[in-house]
Every structure is written in structure tokens, then in C-alpha cells.
Amino acid sequence: MQPAIRMLSIATAAVLTASVLAGCSTLSHGVAPDGTHAQQLVWPQTSATNALHRGGTFPVLEHVRQVQPGLTKQQVMALIGAPQFNEGFGAREWDYLFNLRNNGAVTQCEFKILFDDHKVARSTYWNPASCADIVNPPAPKPEPPKATDQTFTLSADALFAFDKYKLADVTKTGVAELTGLATKLTAKGVKADKIEVTGYTDRIGSDAYNLKLSSERANSVRDFLVKHGVAANQITAAGRGEVDPVVTCNDKGHAKLIACLAPNRRVVVKVEGTR
Numbered sequence: 182m183q184p185a186i187r188m189l190s191i192a193t194a195a196v197l198t199a200s201v202l203a204g205c206s207t208l209s210h211g212v213a214p215d216g217t218h219a220q221q222l223v224w225p226q227t228s229a230t231n232a233l234h235r236g237g238t239f240p241v242l243e244h245v246r247q248v249q250p251g252l253t254k255q256q257v258m259a260l261i262g263a264p265q266f267n268e269g270f271g272a273r274e275w276d277y278l279f280n281l282r283n284n285g286a287v288t289q290c291e292f293k294i295l296f297d298d299h300k301v302a303r304s305t306y307w308n309p310a311s312c313a314d315i316v317n318p319p320a321p322k323p324e325p326p327k328a329t330d331q332t333f334t335l336s337a338d339a340l341f342a343f344d345k346y347k348l349a350d351v352t353k354t355g356v357a358e359l360t361g362l363a364t365k366l367t368a369k370g371v372k373a374d375k376i377e378v379t380g381y382t383d384r385i386g387s388d389a390y391n392l393k394l395s396s397e398r399a400n401s402v403r404d405f406l407v408k409h410g411v412a413a414n415q416i417t418a419a420g421r422g423e424v425d426p427v428v429t430c431n432d433k434g435h436a437k438l439i440a441c442l443a444p445n446r447r448v449v450v451k452v453e454g455t456r
Contacts, residue, residue, distance in 0.1 A: 208266075209295070212273055216295040216303030224291050224308045225266045230278050234265035237278035237289055245279070245316050248294065252302045257294060273297070283315045290315070328374070328454040333362055337380070337398060337446040346397035348404050359402065362450065363409035374454030376416040378403045381449070383442035384423045396420025402448050 211220025230237065244260040252260075257275070264275035277292040290312035295304045307313045340355035351359065366373060380395035380402075396419065403418035423445070430441035 208268055208276070209274055209293075212295055214298055216273060216297035216301070218304060219295060222293065222306060222308075224293070225268075225276055227278055227289065227291065229267070230265045231267055234278060237280045238262070238265070239280050239282070240277075242281070242316055245292070248302065248305060250301075250303050250305075254296065254300050254302075257302055261292075273300075279312075281312060281315045288312065288315060326370075330454070331452045333450040333452070335359075335362075335402070335448045335450065336443070337382070337448055338443055340402070340448060341398060344394075346394055346401055348401045351401065351405065359405045360409060363406050363411060366406065366452065367410040372454075373415055373452045375452075376406075376411065377451045377453070378406075378416060378418040379449045379451070380418075380420040381425065381445060381447050382423050383439075383445040384426065385439065385442065388422060391422040392420055394420070395422050398448055402450070406450075 208223040208225060209219040209221060210223065213219065227237070240261055247260055248257055254270075254275075261277060264270070264272075265278050266276040268274055268276060273296045275294045275296070279290050279292055281288050281290055291308040292312075293306040293308070294302050295306075297303050307316075335355075335358055339358065340352065341350050342352060365371070366376070378399045380397075380399035382391040382395045384391075386394075399418040399420050403416050406416060407413045426442075427444040427447070428441065430438055432438045432441045
């Protein structure tokens with residue numbers, strides 16, 4: 182045997198012998214027979230590591246993560262080595278001093294394992310407790326969904342028959358469109374801060390008539406959506422009459438003018454803060 186290797190072997194044997202002689206019982210008080218807990222955990226001074234582990238070691242984090250209840254002492258040693266303090270190989274408590282790299286810095290942490298009467302690991306502890314988050318970082322919190330505004334423009338001609346506005350007057354096409362919109366607004370995981378339903382007409386007719394018609398149609402759309410699951414306290418309705426036209430038409434002839442102004446006859450559903 183080469184001199185250097187022989188000297189290392191002698192030193193290792195001396196440390197292990199000292200460990201056995203120095204530690205015949207655990208440092209902690211009232212360790213349960215099944216090793217799941219102790220009445221009082223006692224942590225050794227960091228300066229009290231044995232000669233082979235002065236200042237602690239830099240473990241492989243993946244190996245430390247694998248130290249779980251159910252491992253034997255031999256399996257623990259295969260992962261993170263022998264205990265680094267002198268509590269003794271026959272003890273039901275092993276202590277380690279680890280230097281853990283964390284965001285470019287090094288944090289010194291003590292790691293303790295409690296064993297049951299059959300030398301099987303049953304519980305593990307960190308000192309300070311925050312060291313556990315270095316070894317097993319908590320899962321990042323999912324980012325909250327970003328709020329977005331959405332606007333749905335529905336043709337009043339598709340929703341209602343001519344000059345109609347009541348909920349009972351909604352056409353089959355209108356029922357299909359509003360049902361689809363209600364499904365979107367009440368889908369799982371969807372939340373809206375505010376929903377505004379605004380009715381508009383074309384310029385044909387008096388201002389008072391157009392305001393009343395647009396208001397009644399907006400109210401009917403709101404009532405339909407509430408009936409299909411949209412929260413009543415989230416949704417408001419109002420009529421604007423002929424203001425804010427989408428198109429301007431100069432067609433001659435009543436029928437052509439009505440057809441040209443169709444985009445102005447609409448119900449706009451604005452959803453704010455959709456998530």
C-alpha cells in the first residue's frame with residue numbers, strides 16, 4: 182500500500198473509531214422508537230464536525246433530495262456519506278453540515294436524520310428550516326391570468342324581428358348567438374370584472390323612439406345572459422339610440438337606406454377584465 186493511501190486509511194479508521202466511542206446515544210431528547218419525531222431536537226455546534234468534515238461538505242443536491250424515509254443507513258451513506266459529527270454509527274440520529282449553493286451564494290445548513298430501532302430512516306430535519314427550500318425549492322406560483330377586454334358586436338336584425346325588443350321576441354338566430362356568448366362568459370376559469378350591454382339603432386325614426394328601442398333591446402340581451410348564468414351584479418344595460426353610427430348612408434329609397442344602415446342597428450357587449 183502506498184504511504185499516502187495508507188495514512189488516509191489510518192486517519193479514516195481513527196475518525197470512525199472515535200465516532201463509535203464518542204456517541205452511544207442520540208443528541209436529541211426523547212426520540213420516538215419509530216424515529217418519526219423527537220421531544221426536543223438538539224443540533225451540534227457546527228465546529229464539532231469530525232476531522233474528515235471540518236467546515237462541512239458540498240453535497241450533490243440530487244443525492245440529498247433522495248434521502249427520504251425508508252432508507253437504511255447503508256443507503257443513506259451511499260447517497261451523502263457517513264455522518265459528519267461524532268454521535269456514533271450505532272446512534273439513531275445522524276447529523277451533517279452541508280454548504281449549499283444558492284443564487285451565487287453559499288449557505289451553511291445542518292441536516293439531521295432520525296432512524297427507528299431497525300436503523301431505517303424515518304424523519305429528516307434542516308437547521309435553519311429555510312434550508313429545505315434550497316434543496317427542494319417551492320414550485321413557482323402560477324402567474325395570474327392577464328386581464329383583457331373583449332367586445333362582441335351582435336346584429337340587432339339577427340337578434341330581433343323588425344321593431345321588436347322583448348326577450349320573447351329574440352329570434353332563433355338570436356337565441357343561438359346569445360347562448361354561445363353566455364357559454365363563453367360562464368366557461369370554467371373565466372371571470373369578468375364588468376359587462377356592459379349597449380343597444381344602438383339607425384337614424385330612421387325619432388330620437389325618443391330610437392332611444393327607447395335601443396334601451397329595451399339592451400335590457401333583453403342582459404336578461405337573456407343573466408338567465409343563462411351570467412352574474413346579474415356583473416352586467417349592466419343601456420341604450421344609446423342612433424349615436425356612434427358605424428356607417429353613414431345617403432342611399433335614396435327606403436329599402437336601400439334600411440339595408441345600408443344595418444350595421445348601425447346593433448347590440449354591443451363589452452366585457453372588461455376577462456380572465
